[in-house]
Each structure stands twice: as structure tokens, then as C-alpha cells.
Amino acid sequence: MNTGTDTPGTLADPIDSTRIKADFPLLSTTRAGTGHDRLITYLDSAATAQKPQAVIDALTNYYETTNANVARGVYELAEASTNAMEAARRKVAKFINAPAANEVIFTKNATESLNLVARSWGGTNLGPGDAVVLTQLEHHANIVPWQILQAEKGFEIRWIPVDANGHLDLTDLDRFLDGAKVVGLSAMSNVLGTLTPMRRIADAAHAAGAVVTVDACQYVPHLPTDVVEMGADFVSFSAHKMCGPTGVGVMWGKAELLDAMPPFLGGGGMIENVTQEGFKPAELPHKFEAGTPPIAEAVGLGVAVDYLSALGMDAVREHEVRLTSYTLRTLADRFGDKLTIHGPSEPAERGGVFSLELADVHPHDLSQVLDEHGVCVRAGHHCAKPLMKVLGVGATARASVYIYNDESDVDALADSLEAAASFFSF
Amino acid sequence: MAGLEDLYREIIIDHYRSPRNRGELDTPPATRTEGFNPLCGDEIVVYLQLGEGTGDERVIEDIRIGGQGCSISQSSASMMSMSVKGKTIAEARDIMRSFKAMMSIHESSLDDSVEEPEIEVDEMKLGELEAMRGVVKFPVRIKCATLSWNTLDQGISEALA
Numbered sequence: 001m002n003t004g005t006d007t008p009g010t011l012a013d014p015i016d017s018t019r020i021k022a023d024f025p026l027l028s029t030t031r032a033g034t035g036h037d038r039l040i041t042y043l044d045s046a047a048t049a050q051k052p053q054a055v056i057d058a059l060t061n062y063y064e065t066t067n068a069n070v071a072r073g074v075y076e077l078a079e080a081s082t083n084a085m086e087a088a089r090r091k092v093a094k095f096i097n098a099p100a101a102n103e104v105i106f107t108k109n110a111t112e113s114l115n116l117v118a119r120s121w122g123g124t125n126l127g128p129g130d131a132v133v134l135t136q137l138e139h140h141a142n143i144v145p146w147q148i149l150q151a152e153k154g155f156e157i158r159w160i161p162v163d164a165n166g167h168l169d170l171t172d173l174d175r176f177l178d179g180a181k182v183v184g185l186s187a188m189s190n191v192l193g194t195l196t197p198m199r200r201i202a203d204a205a206h207a208a209g210a211v212v213t214v215d216a217c218q219y220v221p222h223l224p225t226d227v228v229e230m231g232a233d234f235v236s237f238s239a240h241k242m243c244g245p246t247g248v249g250v251m252w253g254k255a256e257l258l259d260a261m262p263p264f265l266g267g268g269g270m271i272e273n274v275t276q277e278g279f280k281p282a283e284l285p286h287k288f289e290a291g292t293p294p295i296a297e298a299v300g301l302g303v304a305v306d307y308l309s310a311l312g313m314d315a316v317r318e319h320e321v322r323l324t325s326y327t328l329r330t331l332a333d334r335f336g337d338k339l340t341i342h343g344p345s346e347p348a349e350r351g352g353v354f355s356l357e358l359a360d361v362h363p364h365d366l367s368q369v370l371d372e373h374g375v376c377v378r379a380g381h382h383c384a385k386p387l388m389k390v391l392g393v394g395a396t397a398r399a400s401v402y403i404y405n406d407e408s409d410v411d412a413l414a415d416s417l418e419a420a421a422s423f424f425s426f
Numbered sequence: 427m428a429g430l431e432d433l434y435r436e437i438i439i440d441h442y443r444s445p446r447n448r449g450e451l452d453t454p455p456a457t458r459t460e461g462f463n464p465l466c467g468d469e470i471v472v473y474l475q476l477g478e479g480t481g482d483e484r485v486i487e488d489i490r491i492g493g494q495g496c497s498i499s500q501s502s503a504s505m506m507s508m509s510v511k512g513k514t515i516a517e518a519r520d521i522m523r524s525f526k527a528m529m530s531i532h533e534s535s536l537d538d539s540v541e542e543p544e545i546e547v548d549e550m551k552l553g554e555l556e557a558m559r560g561v562v563k564f565p566v567r568i569k570c571a572t573l574s575w576n577t578l579d580q581g582i583s584e585a586l587a
């Protein structure tokens with residue numbers, strides 16, 4: 001797995017963020033701020049990424065030229081619409097190196113993808129005496145679906161702990177995996193930025209007879225993704241965090257597993273035949289795509305994939321490693337012990353997500369002052385309350401970077417943090 | 427647009443730095459009620475000790491606040507505890523209504539199109555709580571300010587039950 005390397009200074013950053021920013025209308029247009037119009041400093045891409053003009057245009061273009069329901073009509077327009085969505089599916093498959101395009105299921109978002117795995121695979125294969133292994137890094141989207149199912153099926157949930165540096169502590173991995181049927185694992189933490197050793201865990205899980213479901217929401221937008229090399233059985237992510245539209249997500253799964261699983265939602269589009277006696281599900285991927293899918297959004301995701309592919313995901317990763325180094329260095333230089341940055345300290349081992357705690361300024365107050373300076377960060381528990389508990393905090397302020405961010409954004413963050421510190425003057 | 431000074435009034439910062447009635451009470455006889463702000467993770471715990479009597483005539487003899495959160499939720503909880511301590515339930519409910527009115531929250535207002543009767547904000551009843559008025563200009567923070575009040579509301583119901 002290429003997690004990038006930190007090569008200081010010599011070569012130029014492969015991504016020209018100034019040029020890229022110009023592709024994003026929301027970032028290159030001034031907004032009304034406190035007393036004056038200004039460009040915002042957007043540091044909340046871990047929540048959702050901004051959209052390039054090409055993706056915005058793709059939505060309009062689809063509705064203006066291609067709109068029809070898919071897989072239902074025989075007329076030319078319906079075929080064009082179907083083709084557009086299926087072309088997007090193939091692009092996504094190639095982007096994550098899926099062996100086959102029909103293993104790519106379009107959902108509403110990563111949350112639905114993760115629920116699909118829990119409900120359809122877990123609901124069929126889990127019972128009392130079984131164990132599901134999760135990590136303390138998980139987002140609620142990879143926790144609650146299992147807890148819902150647990151109430152019904154009565155299995156045990158075990159938690160792989162996080163160590164003081166924000167890495168998974170795998171000391172007891174073998175014991176955790178003993179009797180486990182599922183391992184649910186975040187590829188990159190949305191709170192700490194931690195990149196997890198997916199291959200190692202997946203190999204151990206498979207040796208123990210468990211399937212591996214990966215929450216790759218924060219991974220796919222930021223690193224070259226190869227689902228085969230990851231060793232995963234299921235990989236879930238959302239389009240909106242990778243410059244695509246909201247309303248569409250992806251669940252990739254191995255065909256032999258998907259074929260053996262019951263459908264998740266029932267309705268039109270997911271059947272081959274229905275009688276009064278029962279139904280026969282459709283082939284993949286349609287078996288898991290009940291109802292009218294998010295067609296325009298899937299097409300938009302395809303264009304987002306084109307956009308990222310043109311930049312090159314190796315370049316995206318390289319840019320973020322550089323910016324991560326710069327961020328960690330800048331914040332440490334300017335704030336020292338006053339500012340805690342949770343998570344791994346080594347840029348090669350993490351993504352550009354920074355959970356910050358500034359002396360005794362509460363994250364909510366911090367983000368309020370930052371907003372005053374046009375700096376957008378997120379304050380809260382980031383849908384990872386079990387992890388917050390491990391960190392011993394109720395909330396953090398989280399800044400996260402992407403392709404359109406550069407050193408000037410990090411400097412703006414540091415300036416506004418300084419303003420917050422002096423406003424609450426400790 | 428409202429400035430930070432509208433939000434972070436000195437008195438708010440003071441209550442944040444030195445929260446009043448912070449701590450716990452033995453349960454029972456006191457009751458313990460938790461409130462969460464699911465958006466930001468703030469948590470408030472309200473301990474209530476009511477005096478003898480019946481219904482709304484009972485007096486809030488003691489109140490303690492626990493939990494953690496931002497300056498707005500913590501200072502609001504601190505001021506809330508001061509304003510209702512020693513008051514009857516009926517009086518506390520009155521203050522609660524005035525506070526919520528100031529926060530522009532009208533119960534049973536699901537339909538935006540219906541004209542809301544202006545609830546009189548009784549400034550006498552509010553006292554120091556007036557300082558919270560600036561929060562209204564920062565709509566996402568209203569939930570921070572009302573968290574402790576909603577928890578109090580729930581706590582009263584539990585204590586009377």
C-alpha cells in the first residue's frame with residue numbers, strides 16, 4: 001500500500017493548489033463575512049469536500065441532456081441515461097481497482113453501505129456466541145449498525161484499542177480474532193487521521209475465518225486505493241468527500257460474498273421476477289440497488305473520479321503529506337504545549353486531519369472565533385463518541401485539508417488560533 | 427453581522443471560569459438528570475433536591491451542575507442554577523419560559539407560517555440571564571444555551587414523578 005513518503009523540500013509539490021482552487025467556485029468566490037467580503041479558508045473537507053466546476057456542470061448537463069430513469073425504458077434516452085450511470089460505475093471500479101464493475105454497488109452514502117454489510121451479511125451469518133471486532137477509531141456509521149444487529153442476534157462486540165499515539169494497539173489481535181466472524185475497520189480515522197495497517201489486520205482476520213469490512217470514507221478521497229491489495233471483503237465510501245455530489249455512496253464487495261447475501265432493501269430494480277409466492281433477486285449489482293438510484297449523482301461521482309485521476313492519486317497523497325508536515329511543524333512552532341494535536345506525529349502514518357485542543361478554550365468556542373476569521377473547522381465529537389471517551393475529551397476542533405488547500409490556509413488557521421487564544425486571553 | 431462581543435459577554439466568561447453550584451448531590455434523596463447536545467457532544471448533569479410539599483409549590487432547595495461543554499452551555503447552566511435555587515417549581519417554570527422566549531424558542535411552533543404571539547420577556551425575572559440575549563444572533567449556539575434548561579425541565583418532571 002502506498003501511503004506516501006515525506007521527502008522534504010527537494011522536489012516541487014506535484015499539486016498546484018492555487019490553480020486547483022480556481023476550479024472550485026465556492027473557494028474562489030468571495031462571501032459576505034464580518035463587515036467585508038472575503039474568500040473563506042475551508043478546512044472541513046473531512047466532513048465534505050468542495051466541488052469542482054466540472055462536477056457541478058455534470059449534474060446540470062445530465063439533467064439537461066440525459067435525464068430518464070435507468071434500466072427501465074427501451075427508448076434511446078433511457079438507454080443513454082443507463083449508459084451514463086454504468087460508465088460511472090466502471091470509472092469507480094477502475095479507481096479502486098475492483099476486479100469487476102458489478103461489484104460496485106451505488107448506495108446513498110457510506111452510512112448506507114456500512115448498514116448494508118451489517119444487515120445483509122451480518123444478519124445472515126451472525127448469532128449468539130459469535131464475535132464482531134471493531135476498533136476504537138470507528139465512526140458511528142461502523143458501530144451503530146452492529147449494535148442494532150447485536151440487540152437482535154446477541155453476538156459479542158470486541159474493541160481493538162487505540163494507543164497514546166493514535167495507532168491501533170494490535171498486541172492482542174490474535175485473542176480478539178479468536179472466534180470472530182467480522183472485523184470492521186476504518187482505513188483512516190476521521191478524528192486522528194491515523195492510517196491503519198489494513199493488510200496486516202485483514203490477513204489475520206481471514207486466517208481466523210472472519211470477513212473484513214473497511215470504512216474507507218476518509219481513505220479513498222486521499223490515497224491511491226486498491227481494494228484487492230487492502231485485503232478487504234467490503235469497502236464503503238461516500239462520493240461527497242471526494243469532490244462528488246451528496247446523495248451517492250459506494251459499497252464494493254467481493255462478488256462471491258455478494259452473490260451469497262440476501263438483498264438489503266426490496267423494491268423495483270432489484271428483482272429478476274416477482275410472483276404472489278415470492279421474488280427472485282436480480283444479478284449484481286442491481287440486487288442491492290432497490291428503487292431509482294441516485295443517477296445524476298453517480299454520473300457526478302464519475303466526473304469527480306476523472307478529476308482526481310487527472311491529478312493522480314499519488315500526487316494527491318504527496319501533496320497532503322507535505323501539507324501535513326507543514327501543519328504539524330507550524331502549529332508546534334507557534335503554539336508549543338498550548339496546543340494539543342491528537343493522533344500520529346509522523347506525516348507518513350496519517351492523513352491531513354488535525355484534531356486540536358487549545359489550552360482551556362472549548363472547541364465550540366474556538367471554532368466560533370475561527371469562523372469570525374473566515375476559517376471553517378468542525379467542532380464536536382465527529383461521530384466518534386467512543387474514541388472521544390478514549391481520548392478523554394468531550395469534543396475537539398478539527399481542521400482537515402484537501403487538494404485545494406495550501407500553506408496559506410494553514411497560516412490562516414494558525415493566525416485565527418492565535419486570535420482565539422488572545423480573545424479568551426489565557 | 428453580530429460580533430464576538432455580543433456572544434461572549436463578560437458575565438458569561440465569568441460564569442464559565444467560575445461556575446456556580448458545580449458538583450453533585452446524593453441520589454437519593456436528590457435526582458440526577460443528564461442532557462446531551464448530540465451535535466457537539468456537550469453534556470450537562472442536573473442534580474435537584476426538592477423540599478416537601480405538593481406539585482409546583484415545592485421549592486428547589488438545592489441544585490448542582492455537572493458535565494462539560496463550551497462557555498455558552500456551561501455559563502448558561504451556572505446562571506440557570508443561580509436563578510432557580512430557592513424558587514418554587516412554578517417560579518422556576520416561569521423563568522424557564524422567559525428564558526426560552528428570549529432564545530426565540532416558542533413551544534409548539536412547527537409551522538413557520540403561523541404568526542407567533544410575542545411572549546413577553548420578563549427582564550426582571552431574567553436578571554443576569556439577560557447576558558445570554560446575544561446568543562440568539564448565533565443560531566447554532568442556541569442549543570448550547572438551552573441545554574441546561576431542557577435538562578432542568580426534564581429533571582423537574584423526574585423529581586415530581
Ligand SMILES: Cc1ncc(COP(=O)(O)O)c(C=O)c1O
Nearest residue numbers: 109110111139141190215217238
Ligand atoms: C470515517 C467515516 N465513516 C463514515 C462516515 C459517514 O459518511 P456519510 O455521512 O457520507 O454516510 C464519515 C463521514 O462523516 C466518516 O468520516
